[in-house]
Amino acid sequence: MTTQQKIEALRDELRQHNHSYYVLDHPTISDYEFDMKLKELQALEAQHPEFYDANSPSQRVGGAITKNFETVVHDFRMYSLDNSYSKEDLLDWEKRIKKLVDGDIQYTCELKYDGASMNLTYENGKLIRAVTRGDGVQGDEVTTNVKTINSVPLQLKGDFPERFDIRGEIILPIDGFNTMNEERLANGEEPYRNPRNTASGSLKLQDSSEVAKRPLECLLYSIKGNNLNITTQFEGLQKARDWGFKVPKEAQLVNTINEILEYVDYWDKQRHNLPYEIDGIVIKVNSLYQQEELGFTAKAPRWAMAYKFKAEQVSTRLNEISYQVGRTGAITPVANLEPVQLAGTIVKRASLHNADQIEKLDVREGDEVFVEKGGEIIPKIIAVDFLKRPLNSTKTKYITHCPECGTGLIRPEGEAKHYCPNYEACPPQVVGRIQHYISRKAMDIDGLGGETVALLVNANLIKDYSDLYALKVEDVIPLERMAQKSAENLVNGIEASKQISFERVLFALGIRYVGETVAKKLAKHYKSINNLMTASIIDLVNVDEIGERIAESVVEFFSSKENIDIVNRLKDFGVQLEISAEKLANQTEVLNGNSFVVSGVFETVSRTELKKLIEDNGGKVSSSISSKTSFLIAGDKMGPSKRTKAENLNIPIISESDFLAMVAKS
Numbered sequence: 001m002t003t004q005q006k007i008e009a010l011r012d013e014l015r016q017h018n019h020s021y022y023v024l025d026h027p028t029i030s031d032y033e034f035d036m037k038l039k040e041l042q043a044l045e046a047q048h049p050e051f052y053d054a055n056s057p058s059q060r061v062g063g064a065i066t067k068n069f070e071t072v073v074h075d076f077r078m079y080s081l082d083n084s085y086s087k088e089d090l091l092d093w094e095k096r097i098k099k100l101v102d103g104d105i106q107y108t109c110e111l112k113y114d115g116a117s118m119n120l121t122y123e124n125g126k127l128i129r130a131v132t133r134g135d136g137v138q139g140d141e142v143t144t145n146v147k148t149i150n151s152v153p154l155q156l157k158g159d160f161p162e163r164f165d166i167r168g169e170i171i172l173p174i175d176g177f178n179t180m181n182e183e184r185l186a187n188g189e190e191p192y193r194n195p196r197n198t199a200s201g202s203l204k205l206q207d208s209s210e211v212a213k214r215p216l217e218c219l220l221y222s223i224k225g226n227n228l229n230i231t232t233q234f235e236g237l238q239k240a241r242d243w244g245f246k247v248p249k250e251a252q253l254v255n256t257i258n259e260i261l262e263y264v265d266y267w268d269k270q271r272h273n274l275p276y277e278i279d280g281i282v283i284k285v286n287s288l289y290q291q292e293e294l295g296f297t298a299k300a301p302r303w304a305m306a307y308k309f310k311a312e313q314v315s316t317r318l319n320e321i322s323y324q325v326g327r328t329g330a331i332t333p334v335a336n337l338e339p340v341q342l343a344g345t346i347v348k349r350a351s352l353h354n355a356d357q358i359e360k361l362d363v364r365e366g367d368e369v370f371v372e373k374g375g376e377i378i379p380k381i382i383a384v385d386f387l388k389r390p391l392n393s394t395k396t397k398y399i400t401h402c403p404e405c406g407t408g409l410i411r412p413e414g415e416a417k418h419y420c421p422n423y424e425a426c427p428p429q430v431v432g433r434i435q436h437y438i439s440r441k442a443m444d445i446d447g448l449g450g451e452t453v454a455l456l457v458n459a460n461l462i463k464d465y466s467d468l469y470a471l472k473v474e475d476v477i478p479l480e481r482m483a484q485k486s487a488e489n490l491v492n493g494i495e496a497s498k499q500i501s502f503e504r505v506l507f508a509l510g511i512r513y514v515g516e517t518v519a520k521k522l523a524k525h526y527k528s529i530n531n532l533m534t535a536s537i538i539d540l541v542n543v544d545e546i547g548e549r550i551a552e553s554v555v556e557f558f559s560s561k562e563n564i565d566i567v568n569r570l571k572d573f574g575v576q577l578e579i580s581a582e583k584l585a586n587q588t589e590v591l592n593g594n595s596f597v598v599s600g601v602f603e604t605v606s607r608t609e610l611k612k613l614i615e616d617n618g619g620k621v622s623s624s625i626s627s628k629t630s631f632l633i634a635g636d637k638m639g640p641s642k643r644t645k646a647e648n649l650n651i652p653i654i655s656e657s658d659f660l661a662m663v664a665k666s
């Protein structure tokens with residue numbers, strides 16, 4: 001056997017084992033043997049780069065980094081689905097479509113997998129690209145990440161069409177999700193909220209080897225293409241299975257509306273026995289010919305209907321109400337519950353928001369409470385089961401003092417939350433501010449995590465974020481779990497943050513109500529921290545979109561001598577506290593007062609660049625068209641509904657070059 005044949009044979013064998021394991025759930029080899037064979041393949045491939053294959057099973061471990069996900073226009077638009085919430089809705093739908101097509105109608109009933117939609121394109125049996133749904137017309141190309149998902153075949157088998165798209169849902173099975181969260185908790189990190197958001201967030205990670213670590217799966221439900229030689233939806237599902245895709249076997253072909261209703265009922269009860277979350281059922285007209293006759297509305301096919309399950313509710317005991325202190329000093333009451341299964345996950349805690357909410361629900365420790373989970377929201381307590389209230393129950397008294405530092409709480413007028421005013425010394429506030437400062441959207445300091453910040457504060461090495469810049473390698477080495485290398489990374493990461501732009505530094509300072517967008521606005525308007533520091537409330541409220549609440553908070557922040565000292569220290573260390581000259585040169589106000597919607601694909605600039613140009617020149621970017629829109633910038637393949645809407649509202653539709661002319665410097 002030549003080396004090339006050996007490599008091919010190993011790839012084939014690994015492909016088959018992979019399919020048995022991840023698609024059929026029926027392993028044909030031990031994990032150990034699989035790893036050995038994979039190592040053998042990797043070694044051979046490393047020695048023989050001339051036989052590289054982008055779709056080799058070795059590519060699944062990831063490693064490639066994607067800095068920017070490219071926007072790709074779908075060959076076939078990815079529509080949304082119409083939703084129904086009751087049996088009556090389904091009966092109405094059946095009546096409607098019966099009027100529109102001749103003959104008997106068969107239906108395919110499928111589970112509605114709750115994850116992130118994905119479009120995979122195959123050419124000559126090889127996966128050539130994977131694109132998120134995006135706005136349906138165009139999405140982000142995430143091929144490198146999707147290749148790491150084991151149930152996505154990189155090479156098809158059997159009799160597949162030359163080129164086609166196949167759509168599915170990237171999901172995170174509940175077990176895998178729970179394991180990921182256990183690890184996070186063990187590392188002192190916040191657990192992920194729910195499997196769906198975690199699945200969709202994973203697709204946009206820059207490091208594909210991180211994606212490879214996550215137990216994602218891809219469940220397929222629809223094939224699109226030309227001359228496919230498929231006549232029904234159900235047949236399409238079967239063929240996809242034959243080519244190596246994972247298509248859940250729960251899909252069922254039925255003949256009557258009654259059978260549809262039975263399917264819905266069955267899965268409404270049984271859904272928690274599935275290994276992954278579903279949020280409903282999708283019913284599709286089976287014949288592709290009839291589908292074509294029915295066509296699409298502006299947003300969804302007429303031939304399909306989603307039936308959404310109601311949010312699930314359970315009751316459980318509220319053991320204790322505890323109080324958390326955030327980095328701004330805001331107090332959040334938390335309900336600690338007797339752990340209970342809810343929509344596939346175990347719920348132990350729920351937010352009670354604030355004192356008013358507790359008052360309104362009259363919720364007390366020891367109560368039996370109804371907990372509900374809807375969509376991505378964290379579980380919430382919707383009511384107390386008063387029938388089960390213990391006799392000795394006493395009304396909840398909201399705390400009056402900070403649970404962390406003992407300071408008396410205040411409640412600013414017009415606000416729902418209580419605050420601990422001990423800005424300078426309340427531990428979670430001190431640590432929280434620094435954690436915010438280093439966080440990804442702020443200074444994004446590599447090599448420094450939230451836990452280390454707490455250690456640094458406890459060891460009296462830092463009191464505020466400006467102290468970070470004075471840290472030396474030898475200061476941090478004595479900390480728990482710190483080695484020479486990690487200490488160096490930490491110090492280098494801090495040093496590198498001196499390059500972060502002024503607007504992000506401003507966000508990082510953690511001024512209350514100054515989020516990312518407000519920080520951008522303020523940075524743009526004032527251009528330097530010196531100008532901002534001396535601005536009065538009246539000055540501030542005159543800035544577009546800056547309200548009184550923000551203005552007061554900014555003035556208050558800079559009225560503290562402590563804060564001024566910190567800012568001055570940052571300045572001395574070389575942190576960016578003014579807009580760079582280069583950026584300044586590119587900014588104008590020519591688009592002041594104009595709001596733009598950007599749609600489609602552009603030739604000379606990317607959408608991101610276009611949006612930046614709008615903002616740098618004083619304009620506003622908005623995602624949907626309304627009477628407040630000044631211009632619609634139309635690129636290639638813009639959705640027809642945006643055009644119609646703009647025309648109806650008499651909003652000027654301009655081209656890319658029209659726009660570029662508007663901002664061109666004369």
Ligand code: AMP
Binds near residue numbers: 114
């Ligand atoms: P919605 O996001 O509510 O408009 O619902 C449409 C989405 O449901 C599609 O984009 C798919 O990602 C998802 N979906 C999940 N399971 C299925 C299925 N079996 N058939 C079609 N779409 C599905």
Ligand code: ZN
Binds near residue numbers: 406420421426
């Ligand atoms: Zn406190």
